[in-house]
Amino acid sequence: xxxxxxxxxxxxxxxxxxxxxxxxxxxxxxxxxxxxxxxxxxxxxxxxxxxxxxxxxxxxxxxxxxxxxxxxxxxxxxxxxxxxxxxxxxxxxxxxxxxxxxxxxxxxxxxxxxxxxxxxxxxxxxxxxxxxxxxxxxxxxxxxxxxxxxxxxxxxxxxxxxxxxxxxxxxxxxxxxxxxxxxxxxxxxxxxxxxxxxxxxxxxxxxxxxxxxxxxxxxxxxxxxxxxxxxxxxxxxxxxxxxxxxxxxxxxxxxxxxxxxxxxxxxxxxxxx
Numbered sequence: 001x002x003x004x005x006x007x008x009x010x011x012x013x014x015x016x017x018x019x020x021x022x023x024x025x026x027x028x029x030x031x032x033x034x035x036x037x038x039x040x041x042x043x044x045x046x047x048x049x050x051x052x053x054x055x056x057x058x059x060x061x062x063x064x065x066x067x068x069x070x071x072x073x074x075x076x077x078x079x080x081x082x083x084x085x086x087x088x089x090x091x092x093x094x095x096x097x098x099x100x101x102x103x104x105x106x107x108x109x110x111x112x113x114x115x116x117x118x119x120x121x122x123x124x125x126x127x128x129x130x131x132x133x134x135x136x137x138x139x140x141x142x143x144x145x146x147x148x149x150x151x152x153x154x155x156x157x158x159x160x161x162x163x164x165x166x167x168x169x170x171x172x173x174x175x176x177x178x179x180x181x182x183x184x185x186x187x188x189x190x191x192x193x194x195x196x197x198x199x200x201x202x203x204x205x206x207x208x209x210x211x212x213x214x215x216x217x218x219x220x221x222x223x224x225x226x227x228x229x230x231x232x233x234x235x236x237x238x239x240x241x242x243x244x245x246x247x248x249x250x251x252x253x254x255x256x257x258x259x260x261x262x263x264x265x266x267x268x269x270x271x272x273x
Contacts, residue, residue, distance in 0.1 A: 017046040017258045019243055020265040021236040022190055023109070023143065023170045023218035026052040026073065027062035030233055031222050039070055041237040046258065048072060049265065049273055050236050053109055053143065055080035057094050067103040074271060076106035076143050078135075084119035084127040092130060099138045105269040107135035108143030109170055112156075115148040125156070132160045135167075141268050142167035144187075150174040154181045161185055166268055171220050172203070179206050183214060188268055190216040193226030193234065196245045208249050216268070217242055217261045 021042070026035055042050060052067060053076045054060030060077035067075040077098055079087050098104065110131040112124050119127075135142045144167060146153040157163075158181070168188040172179070179189060189210050195203050207215075219225075219242070221234035226241040247257040266273055 017240070017243070017255055018262050019045070019047050019217065019239055019258050020049040020051075020262050020271075021047060021219050021221075021239050022051050022168070022216045022261075022265050022269075023076075023192075024050050024052050024221045024236055025055075025063075025223075026050065026066050026221075026236075027054065027059055028222060031235060032062070032066075035066060035069075038235050038237070039072070041235065043072075045237045045240045047236055047239070048262065049074065049271055051076055051105060051265075051269065054078070055109065056083045056086070057091055057098075060095065060098050064098065064101055064103060072273075074105045074269065075101075075103050076108050076140075076269075077104055078108040078110040078131055078143070079127060080109055081111050081113040081124045081128065081145060082116060082118040084124045087123075087127045087130075092134065095131075096134055096138065099134075099140060104140070105271060106143050107131065107138060107140040108167075109145040110135070110142060111145035112149035112153045113145060113147045114152070125152070128153070128156060129160065132156070136160075136163065136165075139165055141165045143170050144168065145170060146174065150178045154178060154185075157182075157185055157187075163187070168216055168268065170218060171224070172206070175202065176206060176209075179210070183211065188214045188216050188264065190218045191242065191246055192218050192220050193224045193230075193238065193242045195249070196227040196241060197230070198227075204249050207246055212260055213264060215246075215261055216264055217246065 054063035063075040225234035
């Protein structure tokens with residue numbers, strides 16, 4: 001995805017909008033090759049913050065490197081469930097040390113993925129539990145990945161609660177019951193570009209009912225580009241399309257939706273913005 005072929009955020013026709021991308025992967029290919037241009041486009045569309053999410057030790061270090069280079073970029077770090085098979089006491093200790101960097105504002109993404117099954121279920125469950133404990137010990141909000149594992153994942157969160165620093169179910173894809181269970185735990189629900197997909201009426205119905213103070217927006221870039229850019233490598237600037245759809249669903253002005261979700265992200269992650 002070369003910069004000159006990307007969507008230009010300045011062509012979005014939006015003004016006076018502020019946004020935060022609460023979940024990105026700027027350190028992953030291909031985005032890592034074009035970070036300065038990606039940041040420029042993000043600023044042009046109104047983003048004032050991006051949280052880039054490391055998913056193993058090397059990726060966490062790369063995410064932190066980018067966060068240190070840009071005032072508007074922050075990092076969250078943890079072992080993705082795909083990488084649970086590689087986690088041991090030593091690697092957890094390394095991640096704990098990285099947590100002390102002031103640019104680390106969250107712990108995760110952590111959780112369960114029983115769709116891809118790239119790590120055994122028992123190992124995923126054990127590593128998820130270890131990391132919940134670590135996040136609470138380090139006083140960080142947790143970013144949770146759940147795919148085809150909402151019942152098991154929410155049961156673990158209920159077991160390990162309460163969560164004084166809160167957390168977020170990132171890229172929410174559960175049903176109404178899952179949403180209520182997460183909200184009862186004090187968690188936020190983060191809405192990705194999939195809310196714009198034509199067949200995703202289930203997510204749109206849930207988005208309409210999320211309490212104002214629990215709503216976040218994300219790209220999960222370079223994955224899950226929203227309509228009308230579906231199929232392209234996603235990037236933070238594309239969040240404008242997600243924000244526009246969420247504002248439409250909730251019957252509010254885009255600017256109001258932007259401020260609402262910005263304040264929620266600032267409060268949850270204690271962002272110095």
